Amino acid sequence: MDAQIISGKEISEQIREELREKVAYLKDRGITPGLGVVLVGEDPASKIYVNNKIKACEDLGLKSKAVILPAEVTEDELLKKVDELNADPEIHAFLVQLPLPKHIDENKVINRIDPHKDADAFHPFNVGRMLIGDPIFMPATPHGIQEMLVRSGNDPAGKHVVIIGRSNIVGKPVAAILMQKGKGANATVTVCHSRTSNLQEIVKTGDIVVAAIGSPRFITKDMIKEGAVVIDVGTNRVEDATAKKGYRLVGDVDFENVKEVASAITPVPGGVGPMTIVMLMKNAISAAYKANNLEM
Numbered sequence: 001m002d003a004q005i006i007s008g009k010e011i012s013e014q015i016r017e018e019l020r021e022k023v024a025y026l027k028d029r030g031i032t033p034g035l036g037v038v039l040v041g042e043d044p045a046s047k048i049y050v051n052n053k054i055k056a057c058e059d060l061g062l063k064s065k066a067v068i069l070p071a072e073v074t075e076d077e078l079l080k081k082v083d084e085l086n087a088d089p090e091i092h093a094f095l096v097q098l099p100l101p102k103h104i105d106e107n108k109v110i111n112r113i114d115p116h117k118d119a120d121a122f123h124p125f126n127v128g129r130m131l132i133g134d135p136i137f138m139p140a141t142p143h144g145i146q147e148m149l150v151r152s153g154n155d156p157a158g159k160h161v162v163i164i165g166r167s168n169i170v171g172k173p174v175a176a177i178l179m180q181k182g183k184g185a186n187a188t189v190t191v192c193h194s195r196t197s198n199l200q201e202i203v204k205t206g207d208i209v210v211a212a213i214g215s216p217r218f219i220t221k222d223m224i225k226e227g228a229v230v231i232d233v234g235t236n237r238v239e240d241a242t243a244k245k246g247y248r249l250v251g252d253v254d255f256e257n258v259k260e261v262a263s264a265i266t267p268v269p270g271g272v273g274p275m276t277i278v279m280l281m282k283n284a285i286s287a288a289y290k291a292n293n294l295e296m
């Protein structure tokens with residue numbers, strides 16, 4: 001039987017429609033949610049991500065504020081911009097696009113963001129709140145993965161979820177979210193990484209496999225249990241002379257072959273990517289609700 005293709009494009013569109021109503025409710029009360037995005041330097045991928053976030057704000061009727069800084073900006077100058085956004089009443093939430101240039105301490109910048117305006121939920125305060133199951137904001141990519149599973153009829157409750165990758169922005173928070181006691185979670189979670197022994201055997205025990213490695217087509221058909229659900233977070237640029245841009249995006253999963261054994265699988269592009277953007281929008285809108293003591 002063909003695998004179910006879990007379309008992040010379609011699911012994110014459903015969520016956008018729900019968010020439009022939330023924005024309309026605020027606008028009726030004279031409130032326009034505002035999202036700030038800080039971009040440092042010229043990294044082409046970061047520029048695309050920032051543009052997509054601003055486009056999503058326009059689509060949903062959010063005010064967006066892009067702060068574009070040169071790669072040579074000093075740490076102090078960047079921290080000053082963070083302070084300004086913390087104090088800006090029209091900006092309910094904002095993020096600093098990562099990675100930052102090497103001379104800037106990323107943790108110092110993240111720690112400076114007001115946790116109540118922390119659109120990415122990377123501040124240690126928000127990481128802690130998420131871990132204890134009482135979040136203010138949820139990190140966008142991991143939250144998007146949870147929504148995709150639930151909305152596609154693949155509830156993780158009672159399932160063995162194997163995550164490959166332990167980064168602070170994907171692997172660890174996906175584990176923290178899916179192991180919670182509560183709706184859309186209750187999974188048994190295993191986290192693998194580059195020092196994992198017997199990776200292949202462990203991945204093969206996964207009812208749900210989440211690949212967040214950053215290595216094109218790393219997860220192959222022989223690693224996946226028949227009927228497993230496969231979530232591909234990877235976005236890798238591979239050269240492709242036939243593509244207009246000279247490259248195309250592929251995931252961490254060998255999609256064409258893995259879909260023959262999986263019961264459900266996310267594509268790249270059109271999978272986790274659009275979910276990340278919409279969950280970020282949700283954070284910005286929820287920040288505007290909270291700032292005005294409204295229940296979302």
Ligand SMILES: NC(=O)c1ccc[n+]([C@@H]2O[C@H](COP(=O)([O-])OP(=O)(O)OC[C@H]3O[C@@H](n4cnc5c(N)ncnc54)[C@H](OP(=O)(O)O)[C@@H]3O)[C@@H](O)[C@H]2O)c1
Pocket residue numbers: 141164165166167168169170171192193194195196199212213214215233234235236272273276
């Ligand atoms: N679609 C989206 O919205 C979205 C959002 C975020 C990230 N991404 C993509 O997701 C991928 C992962 O991102 P990330 O930020 O989590 O990456 P990262 O910080 O580079 O982390 C990669 C993880 O994979 C592990 N790993 C690397 N090689 C491995 C191997 N051979 N065997 C087992 N584990 C291995 C690493 O292990 P160690 O810890 O031992 O080094 C690390 O934990 C990237 O392609 C990124 O572009 C997509």
